[in-house]
Every structure is written in structure tokens, then in C-alpha cells.
Amino acid sequence: MTVGGTARVRTRIVSLSVAIAAITVALFGVPLGFGLARYAVADEGVALQRLADLTAAAVLTDLAHDKVLAGLPGPGTPGTTLGVFDDDGLLAAGDGAPTGDEHVRAVLAGTGPQVAETGGELVATVPVTGEHEIVGAVRAARPVSAVYGALVPIWLGMLGLALLVLAAAWVIARRQARRLAQPLEDLAVLAGRLGEGDFSVRPQRAGLAEVDALGGAFATTAARLDDLLARERAFSAEASHQLRTPLAALRLRLENARANALARPGTDVGPALDAAVAETERLTRTVEELLALARARGGDRRGPLDLHVVLDEVAETYRPRLVAEGRSLELDLDGAGEADGTPAVVGSRTAVEQVLAVLLDNALRHGEGAVRVGLRQVGDAVAVDVGDEGPGFADGRAGRGRPAGPGAPADGHGTGTGIGLPLATRLAEDQGGRVVVSRESPPVMTLFLPLTDLDGG
CATH class of the missing domain: 3.30.565.10 (Histidine kinase-like ATPase, C-terminal domain)
Known part of the structure; x- marks a missing residue:
């Protein structure tokens, strides 16, 4: 493994860790943000209905006696519209269209209070009920965008927290990547030294079971190579000494056979050659056995x-x-x-x-x-x-x-x-x-x- 390869390993570890953290944050944060939005809309609907109920109680007497409404309570929340309609569906006071919409008509028809999201608005409509009949309706509305706008600071806070989590994951991943990659980089350097013939190399313990197992196997291999090389060198020195005399005797045997053949033409050199061949086979077998023992x-x-x-x-x-x-x-x-x-x-x-x-x-x-x-x-x-x-x-x-x-x-x-x-x-x-x-x-x-x-x- 090269240093560049180690760097790529580190990058992959960091990228994978940050990606996992981002997926985790998204899987947790997106549903949380969506749920928070739905909760805010539902809570705003309850508030609008409460406002409409209070307004209906305040205008009940005037509507029941066909009096002109003196005034309405303030809507409270900016952007909220509040309107009172008589039993004919006409706007009697407050904000809204001159005639009531479908929600107002439905309430006047006796369907009861309603909270609905329509036309980009969140609308709460409640009836104004006299002793025996419905004498009017109150309609409170607020744009849904205003509800979502109020959530923007919370969403930004969640986004900032998510970025903080990703930054922390990046820092931790870099530290862990360095811890994981450094022993591998050291092993790469030691492997290079081992390839150059330095069999004394021994990796340091990294505190990681898998890396330490790899280092142990590396150290065992280095020790075996060192032992094998030492045995091969010992074989070269000792076998050469062991075989020098038999080789000299074999040479002498062959030289004597040649001298006899030259001095006495026709002399049968077969026995001498057979003995030389047998001696050669014995020496070959000795070399093979010594080499097997050395290894x-x-x-x-x-x-x-x-x-x-x-x-x-x-x-x-x-x-x-x-x-x-x-x-x-x-x-x-x-x-x-x-x-x-x-x-x-x-x-x-x-x-x-x-x-x-x-x-x-x-x-x-x-x-x-x-x-x-x-x-x-x-x-x-x-x-x-x-x-x-x-x-x-x-x-x-x-x-x-x-x-x-x-x-x-x-x-x-x-x-x-x-x-x-x-x-x-x-x-x-x-x-x-x-x-x-x-x-x-x-x-x-x-x-x-x-x-x-x-x-x-």
C-alpha cells in the first residue's frame, strides 16, 4: 500500500462516516421538521377556534336582538382576520368578504364548528347560537404561510444543529481514519524494508484487533524469512565444505580413468565411469537432502x-x-x-x-x-x-x-x-x-x- 493509497483510504473513511451521519440526520430531522410543521398548523387551528368562540360569546346578545355590533375583540396574532356574519350569511362586523363562504354557510346550516385549510389559509368557523336558533357565525383565519414563517427560526436552528453534528462527525472520522490508516501506512513502509532484505522489521501494536493480527502475521512472515535466509546461507557455507572433498575425489577418479585410458589404449574405463556416476548420484542426493533440511x-x-x-x-x-x-x-x-x-x-x-x-x-x-x-x-x-x-x-x-x-x-x-x-x-x-x-x-x-x-x- 502506498502513501497515496493510504490517503485514499482515509478519504473514503471520512466520506463514508460523514455520509452516514448526513443520512442519519436527514432520516431524523426531515420527519421531525415536517411533524413540527403539522403540529404548528394544528395548534394554530385550535387557537383560531378559541378566538372564534370568544368572539361568538361576545357578540351573541347583539346578534340575537339585531343590534349593530359595537366592536370586536382584537385578533391578537398579526395576520389573523376575524369576521362576524349574521344568520343570512352577510358580514356584520370585522374582516372578510361581504358574504360568507362555504364554511360560514355550512356552520349556519348547523354542521357545527369547523377548522379547515383552504385557499392558503387556515380557517376556523363557529356558530353563534341563541336560545333556540343559530343567529350568526364567526370566521377566524390566518395565512398558512404565516404559520410556517413562524417556524423558520426553529428550522434554521435544527439545520444549524445538523451542520454541527456533521462537523463533529467529520472531525471524529478524520481522527479515526488517521488511527486506522497510520498502522497500515507503517506496515507499507515495513513491507518495503522487508522487500529490501531487512528481516528485523517488526510492526508496533496499534490497539486494533484486526490490524494487530495483520501485524502479527507480518512479523511471523519476517521471522520465517529471516530463518529461511539464515538456513540457506548456512547451507551454502556448510554444504560447500561438506562436498568439497567428495568432489575432489570424484575429479581424481575421473582423471585417473582418463590417464589409464591414455596410457593403456583399450583399457575398460566402464567400472571407473560407473563408480563416478554412482558418486555423482550420491552427491546430488546429498545436496537435495541438505537443501530440504535447510528449508x-x-x-x-x-x-x-x-x-x-x-x-x-x-x-x-x-x-x-x-x-x-x-x-x-x-x-x-x-x-x-x-x-x-x-x-x-x-x-x-x-x-x-x-x-x-x-x-x-x-x-x-x-x-x-x-x-x-x-x-x-x-x-x-x-x-x-x-x-x-x-x-x-x-x-x-x-x-x-x-x-x-x-x-x-x-x-x-x-x-x-x-x-x-x-x-x-x-x-x-x-x-x-x-x-x-x-x-x-x-x-x-x-x-x-x-x-x-x-x-x-
């Missing part, structure tokens, strides 16, 4: 593992190479196991195979004599010992039980087990185990792996 998270790919099967497979790979050098590989797998003789540990098969391959490869390349692989149970773990008959750590830099790692000696004959130990150590730790130097001379390297929880599963 896997620490607890992934782990499960119950049968060490007997794994050790047998690794031994079958290294036994021919040891035999070719006049050495032997001895397996002692009776030192640990469940009731059926099968030790059950927790780990990744590929990772454990790689660790054992590193230990056997070091014994092959830097050790002497027979290579012995033993299996024993130590508390809640299984120990796999890999040793040979060489001088081991003759310089005394290693100590018993000392963890193997980058500081382990790695150069030259007699220093024992250096090649690939950083890789083996990291892979073992990923599986919840460790690799240590159990004995300095003759050298013994030990891989510890946790047993499965047979009770808990």
Missing part, C-alpha cells in the same frame, strides 16, 4: 525413527570404501533397544543420516584402522558412538564430553573429525540432540538423540 523449520520432518535401519543403510554405503582401503566397519547395535530390540528415537531420517555420514566420513578420511559404530542407551536418550583406531585429538585441544563444532580441529591427520562438523552439529541440534567428543584418543564421536515418549506418544 525445514526446526521441529518439522521429525518423527519416530528406527536407528537400526538407518545405521545399516549408512554402513552399507561406507563399508565398501573402508574395505577398499584395507579397513573394516564393525557395528554393535545391541546396546540399546525396546523390548523387541529396536531403539525408537525422535528425529528426521535425512538429518540423522547426514550426521552419521559426516562422522563416518571423518573416520574414513582422517582416522586409522577399524571403524566401530556402537549403539547404547543413556537415560532418556540413545547414543551412537563412531570411533576409529587413529591417534585422534593428539594436540590435546579437545576435552572429553566437549561439544563438536566449528572450534573442533579440522586440519590434517591425527586431528580427527573436523570436516562437516558444523553441519553435523547444527543438524543434531535441530533434532533435539547433540554431537560431542566422547574420547580424545583413540577418537570417539557420539551423537545423542532423544528417545520417543512411549507413554505420551
